[in-house]
Amino acid sequence: MGVFNLALLGKQAWRLMQHQKSLLGKVMVAKYFKHSAFLESSLGFAGSYSWTSIWSSKPLFQEGLIWRVGKGDQINIWDDAWVADELGSKIVSKKIANVEKVKDLIDLDSGEWKHDFISENFCDRDVKCILSIPLSMRLPCDEQIWAFSKDGRYSVKIAYFLGKSCNLDNFHKAWVIIWGLNVTPKIRRFLWRVGIGTLPVREYLVYSHMSTDKVCPCCSTEAETMRHAFLDCPTVKDLWTEVGCEKLIWSAGITFADFLVEWKERFSSIIHVGAILLWKIWNRRNDIVFNSVEVSHCTVIERTKALSTDIAAYAEKIYGGIGALLFPLVLRYGNRLLMMLLR
Known part of the structure; x- marks a missing residue:
């Protein structure tokens, strides 16, 4: 029952992240994470029961979050989840100096990956994962989606089974x-x-x-x-x-x-x-x-x-x-x- 409650609360966390201009979003942003994003927010002191409950769902909520690559200017190559295979959703190669954002790996003129640079500086697993991500010529904004659903939206059902560690x-x-x-x-x-x-x-x-x-x-x-x-x-x-x-x-x-x-x-x-x-x-x-x-x-x-x-x-x-x-x-x-x- 505890996992199911967290999965339900994750739905509210998803709404906070996707609809910050809603009434609930405006109140929560103004009171609890005015100077940061929801995922980087801290619990703080004397928070309301609603806030502490939603905040407690963050670990389970984050398990399914992944970035959809657009321009690449919002995604940190080394710390964010943006690739996907059986080993996880983060890059495992060693950090490269002065290369922080995914946009540094994209040729903005052609809208394609910098194949040579990626092949030379990343391990085989990371190269395969990065180059398998399709890019749009329009280079839209980066977007966080739910990795385990077909439409990219948060699913209480899938979050529950994720929390129960089910296959x-x-x-x-x-x-x-x-x-x-x-x-x-x-x-x-x-x-x-x-x-x-x-x-x-x-x-x-x-x-x-x-x-x-x-x-x-x-x-x-x-x-x-x-x-x-x-x-x-x-x-x-x-x-x-x-x-x-x-x-x-x-x-x-x-x-x-x-x-x-x-x-x-x-x-x-x-x-x-x-x-x-x-x-x-x-x-x-x-x-x-x-x-x-x-x-x-x-x-x-x-x-x-x-x-x-x-x-x-x-x-x-x-x-x-x-x-x-x-x-x-x-x-x-x-x-x-x-x-x-x-x-």
């Missing part, structure tokens, strides 16, 4: 995989909650101030985290092997979304069985919590295999040989989609 590409792939699984809609919704970390395990309930008891209701030995509930609890460890899904156990420190992508790439033939097993483990846990009934391992295994077989048989019977492809889509969008596809 954004894998996160989006994971949702495509979940909504395309050959399982029932309630299992897909369940997997979605597992992926975003909002399943009401004991640790999450304590974090949300809804409970004070972290202990796992199944083993009563350790705190019930998401990973413990599905993988590490002594009462469920053997289930993965007995169902034939031991390859699907993900390593500690890896998010469920990241590993779900790996599931799809390496173990696509059993991924739906693993999804059903997760669902049945959760059902077993809830039977203990709410009904004081402990379902045996054999029963969990039988129910997992039976549901997996039933879903596959239903898809084959109703939709024929293309059932594996169409069944997830029909479950999501209804039979109208099927009729459209079969026309």
Whole structure:
């Protein structure tokens, strides 16, 4: 929740930076950063609750900011974020005397990079990054944009996942995989909650101030985290092997979304069985919590295999040989989609 709040506050920081002539912008500028830009402003003393809150979002906000090169007169070559690759958004080469602004690397007459100068004074990584940036003949003003969105505007959603240190590409792939699984809609919704970390395990309930008891209701030995509930609890460890899904156990420190992508790439033939097993483990846990009934391992295994077989048989019977492809889509969008596809 703390990261989400910072992501929301980052939206206000973006507005302050982009719309300083708005009423909010004029008030904040006059009171808190009259002689500097927002990103260079200090917290100061006796600031309002609004200002301290917005200011606290700066570290997360700055993670996604990058300069779009125009004239290059506002961008510091060595300190600002203006290049982009897997190593980061700043130049790593040694500083060059009397060369401070990006405009020093641009031939203003032709509107092109100074290829020879750049190749001689920057490392190979920096040369590749700099020369890959397109320049406009009009040489517009430099502009700060949000690097992780298509339109360059700040995104609360992306900032949240950035704050959670998620792999954004894998996160989006994971949702495509979940909504395309050959399982029932309630299992897909369940997997979605597992992926975003909002399943009401004991640790999450304590974090949300809804409970004070972290202990796992199944083993009563350790705190019930998401990973413990599905993988590490002594009462469920053997289930993965007995169902034939031991390859699907993900390593500690890896998010469920990241590993779900790996599931799809390496173990696509059993991924739906693993999804059903997760669902049945959760059902077993809830039977203990709410009904004081402990379902045996054999029963969990039988129910997992039976549901997996039933879903596959239903898809084959109703939709024929293309059932594996169409069944997830029909479950999501209804039979109208099927009729459209079969026309």
